[in-house]
Amino acid sequence: MASGLSAALVFFSALGLAASWPSPSALISRTARVLNFFPIPVSEECIATDGRRSGTCLNTYDCRIQNGESSGPCALGFGVCCVFAVSCGSMVENNITYLVNPGFPSLMNGKMECKIKIKKMAPDVTQFRLDFIHFNMGQPNRKTGACDSDVFKVTGGSSRDINLCGQNSGQHMYFDVENIKDAVTITMNLTQDIYRIWEIKVSQIEFNSRAPAGCNQYYHGTKGVIQTMNYAINGRHLADQDYSICIRQEEKMCSIAYEPCDDNSFKIGPPIISNDDNGSGGGPVFGAQGTPLGQGSPSQSCSDRVVMPCDTEDFITPVGSAGLCDLLHCGNTFCSSSDGPCRIESSIKPFNIRVQFGPSAGEENPEDNIGMCLRYEQQACT
Numbered sequence: 001m002a003s004g005l006s007a008a009l010v011f012f013s014a015l016g017l018a019a020s021w022p023s024p025s026a027l028i029s030r031t032a033r034v035l036n037f038f039p040i041p042v043s044e045e046c047i048a049t050d051g052r053r054s055g056t057c058l059n060t061y062d063c064r065i066q067n068g069e070s071s072g073p074c075a076l077g078f079g080v081c082c083v084f085a086v087s088c089g090s091m092v093e094n095n096i097t098y099l100v101n102p103g104f105p106s107l108m109n110g111k112m113e114c115k116i117k118i119k120k121m122a123p124d125v126t127q128f129r130l131d132f133i134h135f136n137m138g139q140p141n142r143k144t145g146a147c148d149s150d151v152f153k154v155t156g157g158s159s160r161d162i163n164l165c166g167q168n169s170g171q172h173m174y175f176d177v178e179n180i181k182d183a184v185t186i187t188m189n190l191t192q193d194i195y196r197i198w199e200i201k202v203s204q205i206e207f208n209s210r211a212p213a214g215c216n217q218y219y220h221g222t223k224g225v226i227q228t229m230n231y232a233i234n235g236r237h238l239a240d241q242d243y244s245i246c247i248r249q250e251e252k253m254c255s256i257a258y259e260p261c262d263d264n265s266f267k268i269g270p271p272i273i274s275n276d277d278n279g280s281g282g283g284p285v286f287g288a289q290g291t292p293l294g295q296g297s298p299s300q301s302c303s304d305r306v307v308m309p310c311d312t313e314d315f316i317t318p319v320g321s322a323g324l325c326d327l328l329h330c331g332n333t334f335c336s337s338s339d340g341p342c343r344i345e346s347s348i349k350p351f352n353i354r355v356q357f358g359p360s361a362g363e364e365n366p367e368d369n370i371g372m373c374l375r376y377e378q379q380a381c382t
């Protein structure tokens with residue numbers, strides 16, 4: 001703690017209190033007293049003693065009056081890492097707050113309606129970021145994809161409401177709150193007798209560090225994995241989704257390549273039947289919902305689809321053949337005209353993917369509607 005002590009000396013000198021230092025024990029009592037009067041640590045993010053959660057570095061008093069929990073020292077011992085965790089029926093006015101199920105870290109079961117309100121802590125907060133550390137709730141209707149037993153809703157923002165259910169641990173969502181006056185409401189309507197757990201970190205994002213406009217998910221890094229919501233074993237993609245997944249273009253990177261995570265990781269509707277397969281060509285084509293179209297690519301008629309700007313579709317075959325690519329993707333293969341593994345490259349910026357899943361229409365085979373898992377990798381400029 002040599003550096004801590006010298007920082008303390010500098011600090012007290014600045015306050016004109018350090019004319020002479022009697023003894024270490026006097027230093028400790030002086031520190032304790034001074035802390036109650038000077039709000040020193042400047043609300044920086046800190047790591048709690050569990051090494052897992054984040055908190056805000058505050059003085060002990062501020063942490064206590066804001067109902068936080070002190071979790072270890074920060075700012076060289078001048079503050080405490082103050083962790084905020086709340087459950088149903090709360091109003092959140094802090095940065096970095098964990099929303100947890102009643103009884104967390106145990107599972108909760110039974111039916112309930114849980115509401116939490118979140119207020120902007122400062123006028124320049126333009127987004128809330130929700131990190132789903134644990135998100136295990138009831139599955140959607142297997143046939144329609146509608147969240148009709150458990151539903152997690154975020155309403156009252158300046159963008160489209162969020163409407164989720166199922167398994168979404170590890171996912172995140174940005175929610176626009178730019179021009180709102182009232183609090184945002186999170187409602188969990190849980191209508192089944194099943195076990196669930198959730199732990200959701202909510203951060204308040206200022207204008208200058210926000211995700212680009214329209215990006216509900218925003219990934220950093222030259223490579224990573226993206227998944228649609230409720231991408232899970234025995235999962236099914238959710239109905240009624242319309243959001244953008246954005247990937248930050250990293251330095252010296254000019255394009256991006258996408259590949260399915262495995263052979264089964266692109267299932268957005270049944271196979272697309274085009275009558276090119278029939279050998280006639282030029283007649284009507286059919287999309288995933290079976291709607292005939294006069295012209296264009298079969299995927300244009302899919303009510304559940306992924307929109308992805310691209311330059312080439314590259315089938316990973318021994319020979320390898322690059323073809324023109326389709327902006328819209330649906331059906332049971334990632335590339336529009338091949339069964340095998342393939343990859344799609346794009347140099348169109350920004351690197352964005354739009355997920356558009358229509359309202360639950362008819363009943364569909366869940367195996368055809370698992371959703372999408374893609375690996376992405378940015379490609380260096382040549």
Ligand SMILES: *[C@@H]1O[C@H](CO)[C@@H](O)[C@H](O)[C@H]1NC(C)=O
Nearest residue numbers: 045095122125203204205206
């Ligand atoms: C909230 O915390 C995040 C993460 O530390 C930080 O980037 C952001 O600026 C904070 N927001 C406000 C309004 O202080």
Ligand SMILES: *[C@@H]1O[C@H](CO)[C@@H](O)[C@H](O)[C@H]1NC(C)=O
Nearest residue numbers: 113148149187188189190191
């Ligand atoms: C909660 O779900 C039940 C059953 O689906 C429904 O009757 C009720 O209206 C829902 N409540 C809210 C507030 O959405």
Ligand SMILES: *[C@@H]1O[C@H](CO)[C@@H](O)[C@H](O)[C@H]1NC(C)=O
Nearest residue numbers: 273274275278283284285286
């Ligand atoms: C394929 O051709 C047959 C016979 O002409 C026709 O009945 C069928 O509808 C066609 N299938 C598609 C998907 O166009």
